[in-house]
Amino acid sequence: MATARKIELFVKASDDGRNIGNCPFCQRCFMHLWMKNTPFTVTFVDMKRAPEVLKEVAPGSQPPFLLYEGEVRTDVNKIEEFIEETLCPPHYPRLSPRYDKSNMAGSDIFHKFSSYIKNQNPAMEEHNEKALLRTMFMLDKFLGTPLEHELKADPNLKVSKRLYLDGDELTLADCNLLPKLHIVQVVCKEYRKFGIPKELTALSRYLSNAYKRKEFANTCPENNEIINAYKSVAKYYKI
Template sequence: MAQGAKIELFVKASVDAESVGNCPFCQRLFMILLLKGAKFTLTTVDMRRAPDLLKNVAPGSQPPFLVYNGELKTDTNKIEEFLEEVLAPPEYPKLSCRNKVSNNAGEDIFRNFSAYIKNRNPGLHSVMERKFLSSLVKLNMFLETPHPQELDLDPNQSVSSRKYLDSDALTLADCNLLPKLHIVKVVSKALRDFEIPAELTALTRYLDNAYKQEDFRYTCPRDPEILSAYHAVAKFK
């Protein structure tokens, strides 16, 4: 059934109204479909000129949304669950994590980044930056810690060598976190002159490995598109 299904993914359009816009939730679903190897059509929705499309296809909704065999689905988390269920082995790879803790890794980074980048009070800058940095350190520690299956292979392993959050393969957890980390990396450097410290070797390795994956790299919005969404809110008073 899934192999012959008609799958349509609608994502936010960029300023040029054609390429993929800045939306980590859109990129998350885009990555999942690519990693699944599913056949689907991608439509970029220009929110400034799309009232008819939204009214006809997904009234009251904003991208991302999915149409599967004519059935509209609008909740990102539920779409992810649905795709993992219907695009299942043996025809499609399983993307769910073996270790449940992987699903929550880095969950506080984007929240602390947003507070840091949107802070308008210079007096609070250092405090916000330290809190943001601490969330990056926490993720680095998670990436350094071996998972149980790694210890099964090597009980003496003290530092993990896995490429991604859960294993050496990208999972749903990575599809959720990596689009946010990409925004963090681009915006922090350009607007706050903050770079992820090289001392966070596990996090640096994680990102390096991710950028080598076409399914991630191809779905990333262009840097100017990301920065245009943050320039106004990143200015100090």
């Protein structure tokens, strides 16, 4: 049995200070720790009020940061590496994906989304929307293409049946991508009346499966948090 350790995760707080705020990196770490099936506490850091916790624990840092047995880690990638190295088998599940390509799937979506939603020039609207759509179609193709282990089990398989990016279990690849996809869905619907095309069945299936998992659904910020976070940069072009 693994020895109990004191683990504290600090994430950006919502406007009311009671829940997680709009920050895909915070949600990424939240999901990661939850998936390790180990006790930990979460502190919602109110960034508007310059909380003392930042001055005392991680001066000059922005959430997320991790306090593990009194030692602070502040970089999201280093936090992820530390969690995987420290909370490792046989007592904790290994969450790194088996395929490198799973880590890369959908990697350009958030960048294209940012260009699309922050665009101030109506003449570029169609161009940016098509660029975002191309990244969605690429992700859908990846999700619909059987992976090596699927083909080994069924050489005649034409369309993947896996639940998530790397297989039937959530991995770090999902922790990275899903929070961003959630933001893309919420913001595009609100400010562009734009959603994931119905023909992207593999992507739609992936998201449906993900929202059934408490590690993802219960760490998502409220939609209004996300909408308000983009209010100052998004333009209503399609009302």
